[in-house]
Amino acid sequence: MIKFLDLQKINAQYAAELKQAAADVIDSGWYLQGERVKQFEANLANYIGVKHTIGVANGLDALRLILKAYIEMGIMREGDEVIVPANTYIASILAITDNRLKPVLVEPDINTCNLDISLIEQHITARTRAIMVVHLYGQICWSEKLELIAKRYNLKIIEDNAQAIGAIWNGKRSGTLGDAAGNSFYPGKNLGALGDAGAVTTKDDQLAEIVRTLGNYGSKQKYVNEYQGLNSRLDEIQAAFLDVKLKYLDAENQRRHEIAQYYCANIHHPEIILPNSQNSSLFTVIPSEAKGYFSLTHVWHIFIIRTSNREKLQTYLTENGIQTLIHYPIPPHKQGAYKEWNNLSFPNTEQIHNEVLSLPISPVMEMEEVKKVISLVNSFL
Ligand SMILES: *Cc1c(COP(=O)(O)O)cnc(C)c1O
Secondary structure (H helix, E strand, O other): OEOOOOHHHHHHOOHHHHHHHHHHHHHHOOOEOOHHHHHHHHHHHHHHOOOEEEEEOOHHHHHHHHHHHHHHOOOOOOOOEEEEEOOOOHHHHHHHHHOOOEEEEEOEOOOOOOEOHHHOHHHOOOOEEEEEEEOHHHEOOOOHHHHHHHHHOOOEEEEEOOOOOOOEEOOEEOOOOOOEEEEEOOOOOOOOOOOOOEEEEEOOHHHHHHHHHHOEOOEEEOOEEOOOOOEOOOEHHHHHHHHHHHOOHHHHHHHHHHHHHHHHHHOOOOOOEOOOOOOHHHHOOEEOOOOOOEEOOEOOOOEEEEOOOHHHHHHHHHHOOEOOEOOOOOOHHHOHHHHHHOOOOOHHHHHHHHHEEEEOOOOOOOHHHHHHHHHHHHOOO
16 A cells, blocks of 8 residues: 555654664653753754744644744734634644634635735734734745735734745745744654654744743743743654754655656646646746755645545545545534634635545655556546
Protein backbone atom coordinates (compact mmCIF):
# COMPACT_ATOMS: atom_id res chain seq x y z
CA MET A 1 0.00 0.00 0.00
CA ILE A 2 1.16 3.56 -0.70
CA LYS A 3 0.65 5.42 2.56
CA PHE A 4 -0.63 8.96 2.63
CA LEU A 5 2.30 9.91 4.84
CA ASP A 6 4.88 7.41 6.09
CA LEU A 7 6.08 9.00 9.33
CA GLN A 8 8.06 5.95 10.29
CA LYS A 9 10.06 6.17 7.09
CA ILE A 10 10.54 9.92 7.42
CA ASN A 11 11.97 9.65 10.93
CA ALA A 12 13.96 6.48 10.15
CA GLN A 13 16.18 8.63 7.92
CA TYR A 14 17.40 10.46 11.03
CA ALA A 15 17.11 7.59 13.55
CA ALA A 16 20.71 7.67 14.75
CA GLU A 17 20.64 11.42 15.39
CA LEU A 18 17.20 11.30 17.02
CA LYS A 19 18.23 8.48 19.36
CA GLN A 20 21.36 10.36 20.33
CA ALA A 21 19.30 13.50 20.97
CA ALA A 22 16.88 11.54 23.19
CA ALA A 23 19.75 9.92 25.08
CA ASP A 24 21.35 13.31 25.69
CA VAL A 25 18.13 14.70 27.14
CA ILE A 26 17.57 11.63 29.34
CA ASP A 27 21.11 11.82 30.67
CA SER A 28 20.95 15.57 31.25
CA GLY A 29 18.31 15.29 34.00
CA TRP A 30 16.74 18.53 32.69
CA TYR A 31 13.43 18.21 30.83
CA LEU A 32 11.79 21.63 30.51
CA GLN A 33 12.98 25.17 29.77
CA GLY A 34 16.63 24.25 29.37
CA GLU A 35 19.46 24.60 26.91
CA ARG A 36 17.87 22.51 24.16
CA VAL A 37 14.76 24.66 23.96
CA LYS A 38 16.98 27.75 23.90
CA GLN A 39 19.13 26.26 21.17
CA PHE A 40 16.17 25.25 19.01
CA GLU A 41 14.52 28.65 19.46
CA ALA A 42 17.73 30.34 18.30
CA ASN A 43 18.16 28.00 15.34
CA LEU A 44 14.54 28.39 14.27
CA ALA A 45 14.73 32.19 14.60
CA ASN A 46 17.83 32.13 12.43
CA TYR A 47 16.25 29.80 9.86
CA ILE A 48 13.02 31.78 9.57
CA GLY A 49 14.75 35.14 9.86
CA VAL A 50 12.79 36.51 12.78
CA LYS A 51 13.82 38.23 16.01
CA HIS A 52 11.88 36.13 18.52
CA THR A 53 10.88 32.48 18.66
CA ILE A 54 9.03 31.13 21.69
CA GLY A 55 8.61 27.38 21.96
CA VAL A 56 5.15 26.32 23.15
CA ALA A 57 3.23 23.07 23.60
CA ASN A 58 1.48 22.94 20.19
CA GLY A 59 0.30 25.02 17.25
CA LEU A 60 -3.14 25.77 18.69
CA ASP A 61 -1.52 27.20 21.82
CA ALA A 62 0.82 29.33 19.70
CA LEU A 63 -2.21 31.04 18.15
CA ARG A 64 -4.12 31.20 21.47
CA LEU A 65 -1.15 32.80 23.21
CA ILE A 66 -0.65 35.46 20.52
CA LEU A 67 -4.26 36.61 20.91
CA LYS A 68 -4.13 36.35 24.70
CA ALA A 69 -1.01 38.52 24.69
CA TYR A 70 -2.72 41.15 22.53
CA ILE A 71 -5.53 41.20 25.09
CA GLU A 72 -3.03 41.70 27.93
CA MET A 73 -1.42 44.48 25.89
CA GLY A 74 -4.79 46.25 25.59
CA ILE A 75 -4.78 45.92 21.80
CA MET A 76 -7.83 43.62 21.82
CA ARG A 77 -10.68 43.07 24.19
CA GLU A 78 -13.56 40.65 24.59
CA GLY A 79 -15.91 40.72 21.59
CA ASP A 80 -13.41 42.26 19.18
CA GLU A 81 -13.36 40.75 15.72
CA VAL A 82 -10.72 38.72 13.93
CA ILE A 83 -11.09 38.03 10.20
CA VAL A 84 -10.27 34.41 9.36
CA PRO A 85 -10.82 32.17 6.31
CA ALA A 86 -14.01 30.09 6.56
CA ASN A 87 -12.29 26.96 5.20
CA THR A 88 -9.41 26.75 7.68
CA TYR A 89 -8.62 23.88 10.01
CA ILE A 90 -10.71 24.44 13.14
CA ALA A 91 -7.67 25.26 15.31
CA SER A 92 -7.41 28.75 13.81
CA ILE A 93 -10.97 29.47 14.90
CA LEU A 94 -10.70 27.79 18.30
CA ALA A 95 -7.78 30.10 19.11
CA ILE A 96 -10.06 33.09 18.51
CA THR A 97 -13.16 31.91 20.37
CA ASP A 98 -11.08 30.58 23.27
CA ASN A 99 -10.06 34.21 23.88
CA ARG A 100 -13.69 35.40 23.70
CA LEU A 101 -12.95 37.19 20.47
CA LYS A 102 -15.30 36.94 17.49
CA PRO A 103 -14.20 35.10 14.34
CA VAL A 104 -15.47 36.78 11.18
CA LEU A 105 -15.48 34.04 8.54
CA VAL A 106 -14.49 35.13 5.05
CA GLU A 107 -14.62 33.02 1.90
CA PRO A 108 -11.50 31.61 0.25
CA ASP A 109 -10.49 31.95 -3.37
CA ILE A 110 -11.71 28.78 -5.07
CA ASN A 111 -8.42 28.32 -6.96
CA THR A 112 -5.85 28.82 -4.21
CA CYS A 113 -8.16 27.74 -1.34
CA ASN A 114 -6.57 30.63 0.59
CA LEU A 115 -8.41 33.64 2.04
CA ASP A 116 -9.77 35.86 -0.74
CA ILE A 117 -7.98 39.10 0.09
CA SER A 118 -10.32 41.12 -2.13
CA LEU A 119 -13.22 40.30 0.25
CA ILE A 120 -11.52 41.48 3.45
CA GLU A 121 -12.38 45.18 3.36
CA GLN A 122 -16.15 44.67 3.22
CA HIS A 123 -15.94 42.68 6.48
CA ILE A 124 -14.05 45.30 8.46
CA THR A 125 -16.03 47.00 11.24
CA ALA A 126 -15.18 49.30 14.13
CA ARG A 127 -14.45 46.18 16.21
CA THR A 128 -12.03 44.51 13.78
CA ARG A 129 -8.59 44.17 15.33
CA ALA A 130 -6.80 41.53 13.29
CA ILE A 131 -6.67 39.42 10.16
CA MET A 132 -5.59 35.83 10.65
CA VAL A 133 -4.21 34.52 7.38
CA VAL A 134 -3.80 30.78 7.05
CA HIS A 135 -1.15 29.48 4.65
CA LEU A 136 -3.37 26.53 3.83
CA TYR A 137 -1.90 23.32 2.43
CA GLY A 138 1.55 24.98 2.60
CA GLN A 139 0.86 27.86 0.22
CA ILE A 140 1.58 31.38 1.41
CA CYS A 141 -1.44 33.67 1.62
CA TRP A 142 -0.02 37.16 1.25
CA SER A 143 -0.08 40.22 -0.98
CA GLU A 144 0.85 43.88 -0.92
CA LYS A 145 -2.86 44.66 -0.87
CA LEU A 146 -3.19 42.72 2.40
CA GLU A 147 -0.39 44.80 3.91
CA LEU A 148 -2.08 48.02 2.75
CA ILE A 149 -5.45 47.01 4.25
CA ALA A 150 -3.84 46.17 7.58
CA LYS A 151 -2.04 49.51 7.62
CA ARG A 152 -5.07 51.54 6.59
CA TYR A 153 -7.35 50.04 9.26
CA ASN A 154 -4.62 49.58 11.86
CA LEU A 155 -5.08 45.81 12.07
CA LYS A 156 -2.64 43.16 13.23
CA ILE A 157 -1.87 40.36 10.82
CA ILE A 158 -1.47 36.98 12.47
CA GLU A 159 -0.16 34.13 10.34
CA ASP A 160 -1.35 30.60 10.95
CA ASN A 161 1.91 29.09 9.69
CA ALA A 162 1.13 25.54 10.85
CA GLN A 163 1.26 24.12 7.31
CA ALA A 164 3.81 26.34 5.55
CA ILE A 165 7.05 26.37 7.51
CA GLY A 166 9.95 27.05 5.15
CA ALA A 167 7.91 28.81 2.45
CA ILE A 168 9.23 32.12 1.12
CA TRP A 169 7.38 35.18 -0.22
CA ASN A 170 9.52 37.90 -1.83
CA GLY A 171 12.63 36.73 -0.02
CA LYS A 172 10.93 36.49 3.40
CA ARG A 173 9.87 33.27 5.07
CA SER A 174 6.31 32.67 6.18
CA GLY A 175 6.19 33.30 9.90
CA THR A 176 7.93 36.67 9.47
CA LEU A 177 5.46 38.36 7.13
CA GLY A 178 2.84 39.45 9.67
CA ASP A 179 2.96 40.81 13.22
CA ALA A 180 3.10 37.35 14.75
CA ALA A 181 2.79 33.73 13.63
CA GLY A 182 1.71 30.43 15.13
CA ASN A 183 3.78 27.42 14.03
CA SER A 184 2.94 23.75 14.59
CA PHE A 185 5.32 20.83 14.87
CA TYR A 186 2.60 18.19 15.07
CA PRO A 187 4.25 14.96 13.83
CA GLY A 188 2.58 15.10 10.40
CA LYS A 189 3.57 18.71 9.65
CA ASN A 190 6.51 19.54 7.35
CA LEU A 191 8.71 20.05 10.42
CA GLY A 192 7.29 17.37 12.69
CA ALA A 193 8.24 16.59 16.28
CA LEU A 194 7.77 13.13 17.81
CA GLY A 195 4.79 14.38 19.76
CA ASP A 196 3.11 17.77 20.15
CA ALA A 197 5.09 20.99 19.83
CA GLY A 198 4.70 24.51 18.48
CA ALA A 199 6.23 27.98 18.42
CA VAL A 200 5.31 31.64 18.20
CA THR A 201 7.48 33.77 15.92
CA THR A 202 7.42 37.59 16.00
CA LYS A 203 9.53 40.70 15.65
CA ASP A 204 7.55 42.44 18.41
CA ASP A 205 9.64 42.57 21.63
CA GLN A 206 6.72 43.21 23.95
CA LEU A 207 4.51 40.55 22.41
CA ALA A 208 7.33 38.02 22.61
CA GLU A 209 7.91 38.68 26.28
CA ILE A 210 4.22 38.43 27.16
CA VAL A 211 3.71 35.25 25.11
CA ARG A 212 6.64 33.63 26.89
CA THR A 213 5.31 34.68 30.27
CA LEU A 214 1.73 33.61 29.51
CA GLY A 215 2.89 30.18 28.39
CA ASN A 216 4.62 29.67 31.71
CA TYR A 217 1.71 30.27 34.13
CA GLY A 218 1.94 34.02 33.57
CA SER A 219 5.18 33.96 35.48
CA LYS A 220 8.66 35.27 34.73
CA GLN A 221 10.01 34.68 38.20
CA LYS A 222 9.05 31.41 39.86
CA TYR A 223 5.92 31.74 42.06
CA VAL A 224 5.38 35.35 41.00
CA ASN A 225 2.39 35.48 38.60
CA GLU A 226 1.79 38.62 36.56
CA TYR A 227 -0.97 37.21 34.38
CA GLN A 228 -3.55 34.43 34.42
CA GLY A 229 -1.42 32.27 32.17
CA LEU A 230 -1.38 28.73 30.85
CA ASN A 231 1.03 25.85 31.02
CA SER A 232 2.19 25.66 27.43
CA ARG A 233 5.88 24.92 27.15
CA LEU A 234 8.02 23.13 24.63
CA ASP A 235 9.69 19.99 26.04
CA GLU A 236 13.47 19.64 25.96
CA ILE A 237 13.17 16.30 24.22
CA GLN A 238 10.95 17.66 21.44
CA ALA A 239 13.26 20.66 21.00
CA ALA A 240 16.20 18.27 20.64
CA PHE A 241 14.32 16.24 18.00
CA LEU A 242 13.25 19.38 16.15
CA ASP A 243 16.81 20.68 16.08
CA VAL A 244 17.85 17.48 14.32
CA LYS A 245 15.05 17.72 11.76
CA LEU A 246 15.28 21.47 11.10
CA LYS A 247 18.57 20.91 9.26
CA TYR A 248 16.76 18.82 6.65
CA LEU A 249 13.63 20.93 6.24
CA ASP A 250 14.67 22.78 3.07
CA ALA A 251 15.73 19.55 1.38
CA GLU A 252 12.44 17.89 2.39
CA ASN A 253 10.35 20.82 1.15
CA GLN A 254 12.27 20.79 -2.09
CA ARG A 255 11.41 17.12 -2.54
CA ARG A 256 7.73 17.83 -1.88
CA HIS A 257 7.91 20.54 -4.53
CA GLU A 258 9.38 18.12 -7.08
CA ILE A 259 6.64 15.58 -6.46
CA ALA A 260 3.92 18.26 -6.69
CA GLN A 261 5.39 19.51 -9.95
CA TYR A 262 5.45 15.97 -11.30
CA TYR A 263 1.83 15.41 -10.27
CA CYS A 264 0.76 18.65 -11.95
CA ALA A 265 2.66 17.88 -15.15
CA ASN A 266 1.32 14.34 -15.44
CA ILE A 267 -2.17 14.15 -14.01
CA HIS A 268 -4.57 14.69 -16.90
CA HIS A 269 -8.20 13.98 -16.25
CA PRO A 270 -11.24 15.89 -17.51
CA GLU A 271 -13.00 15.63 -14.13
CA ILE A 272 -10.05 16.50 -11.93
CA ILE A 273 -8.90 20.02 -11.09
CA LEU A 274 -5.28 20.38 -10.02
CA PRO A 275 -4.29 22.68 -7.15
CA ASN A 276 -4.25 26.34 -8.02
CA SER A 277 -4.64 25.59 -11.69
CA GLN A 278 -5.16 29.28 -12.45
CA ASN A 279 -1.66 30.15 -11.31
CA SER A 280 0.82 29.11 -13.97
CA SER A 281 3.71 30.70 -12.08
CA LEU A 282 3.37 28.31 -9.17
CA PHE A 283 6.36 26.25 -10.25
CA THR A 284 8.58 29.04 -11.51
CA VAL A 285 10.88 29.09 -8.54
CA ILE A 286 13.63 31.48 -7.61
CA PRO A 287 16.89 29.88 -6.45
CA SER A 288 17.53 31.17 -2.92
CA GLU A 289 21.00 32.26 -1.92
CA ALA A 290 21.16 29.73 0.87
CA LYS A 291 22.37 26.22 0.13
CA GLY A 292 21.11 26.06 -3.46
CA TYR A 293 17.50 25.42 -2.49
CA PHE A 294 14.65 27.07 -4.28
CA SER A 295 12.51 29.84 -2.93
CA LEU A 296 9.07 28.25 -2.70
CA THR A 297 5.82 30.12 -2.12
CA HIS A 298 4.21 26.69 -1.59
CA VAL A 299 5.83 23.94 0.47
CA TRP A 300 3.17 21.34 -0.35
CA HIS A 301 2.22 20.19 3.12
CA ILE A 302 -0.81 18.75 1.37
CA PHE A 303 -1.42 18.10 -2.34
CA ILE A 304 -5.13 18.46 -3.08
CA ILE A 305 -7.06 17.76 -6.20
CA ARG A 306 -10.72 18.67 -6.66
CA THR A 307 -13.45 16.57 -8.26
CA SER A 308 -17.21 16.32 -7.95
CA ASN A 309 -16.69 12.52 -7.92
CA ARG A 310 -14.57 12.57 -4.81
CA GLU A 311 -16.14 9.60 -2.98
CA LYS A 312 -15.86 7.34 -6.01
CA LEU A 313 -12.29 8.38 -6.70
CA GLN A 314 -11.27 7.82 -3.10
CA THR A 315 -12.84 4.35 -3.03
CA TYR A 316 -11.18 3.44 -6.32
CA LEU A 317 -7.75 4.59 -5.06
CA THR A 318 -8.19 2.73 -1.76
CA GLU A 319 -9.11 -0.45 -3.61
CA ASN A 320 -5.95 -0.04 -5.66
CA GLY A 321 -3.70 0.43 -2.64
CA ILE A 322 -3.41 4.23 -2.49
CA GLN A 323 -4.24 5.87 0.83
CA THR A 324 -5.80 9.33 0.49
CA LEU A 325 -7.29 11.74 3.04
CA ILE A 326 -9.74 14.66 2.99
CA HIS A 327 -8.60 18.05 4.29
CA TYR A 328 -11.18 18.71 5.54
CA PRO A 329 -14.51 16.89 5.32
CA ILE A 330 -16.62 19.34 7.40
CA PRO A 331 -16.09 23.14 7.40
CA PRO A 332 -15.97 24.89 10.79
CA HIS A 333 -19.36 26.58 10.27
CA LYS A 334 -21.01 23.15 9.89
CA GLN A 335 -19.45 21.68 13.04
CA GLY A 336 -21.32 20.90 16.25
CA ALA A 337 -18.76 23.06 18.04
CA TYR A 338 -20.23 26.14 16.33
CA LYS A 339 -23.97 25.41 16.16
CA GLU A 340 -24.72 29.13 15.93
CA TRP A 341 -23.16 29.15 12.43
CA ASN A 342 -24.72 25.96 11.08
CA ASN A 343 -27.27 27.87 8.96
CA LEU A 344 -24.72 30.22 7.39
CA SER A 345 -23.77 29.72 3.79
CA PHE A 346 -20.23 29.90 2.38
CA PRO A 347 -20.45 28.46 -1.15
CA ASN A 348 -16.73 28.37 -1.98
CA THR A 349 -15.90 26.88 1.39
CA GLU A 350 -18.58 24.22 1.03
CA GLN A 351 -17.50 23.40 -2.50
CA ILE A 352 -13.90 22.96 -1.36
CA HIS A 353 -14.95 20.70 1.50
CA ASN A 354 -17.12 18.64 -0.85
CA GLU A 355 -14.54 18.26 -3.60
CA VAL A 356 -11.00 18.10 -2.22
CA LEU A 357 -9.01 14.91 -1.99
CA SER A 358 -5.41 14.82 -0.73
CA LEU A 359 -3.02 12.56 -2.64
CA PRO A 360 0.03 11.06 -0.92
CA ILE A 361 2.97 13.46 -0.80
CA SER A 362 6.05 13.25 1.36
CA PRO A 363 9.82 13.61 1.12
CA VAL A 364 10.27 9.82 1.33
CA MET A 365 7.91 8.85 -1.50
CA GLU A 366 9.64 6.84 -4.20
CA MET A 367 9.30 7.92 -7.83
CA GLU A 368 7.69 4.54 -8.57
CA GLU A 369 4.99 5.33 -6.04
CA VAL A 370 4.38 8.80 -7.48
CA LYS A 371 4.03 7.28 -10.95
CA LYS A 372 1.63 4.63 -9.69
CA VAL A 373 -0.60 7.30 -8.13
CA ILE A 374 -0.59 9.26 -11.40
CA SER A 375 -1.43 6.28 -13.62
CA LEU A 376 -4.26 5.19 -11.35
CA VAL A 377 -5.74 8.70 -11.14
CA ASN A 378 -5.48 9.09 -14.92
CA SER A 379 -7.28 5.81 -15.55
CA PHE A 380 -10.17 6.60 -13.16
CA LEU A 381 -13.47 6.24 -15.01
C1 LIG B 1 -2.07 21.67 12.61
C2 LIG B 1 -2.73 22.98 12.50
C3 LIG B 1 -2.94 23.80 13.62
C4 LIG B 1 -2.74 23.36 15.04
O1 LIG B 1 -1.52 22.81 15.33
P1 LIG B 1 -1.41 21.71 16.51
O2 LIG B 1 0.06 21.61 16.73
O3 LIG B 1 -2.03 20.46 16.01
O4 LIG B 1 -2.11 22.26 17.70
C5 LIG B 1 -3.46 25.07 13.42
N1 LIG B 1 -3.79 25.50 12.20
C6 LIG B 1 -3.63 24.74 11.10
C7 LIG B 1 -4.01 25.31 9.77
C8 LIG B 1 -3.11 23.46 11.22
O5 LIG B 1 -2.96 22.70 10.14
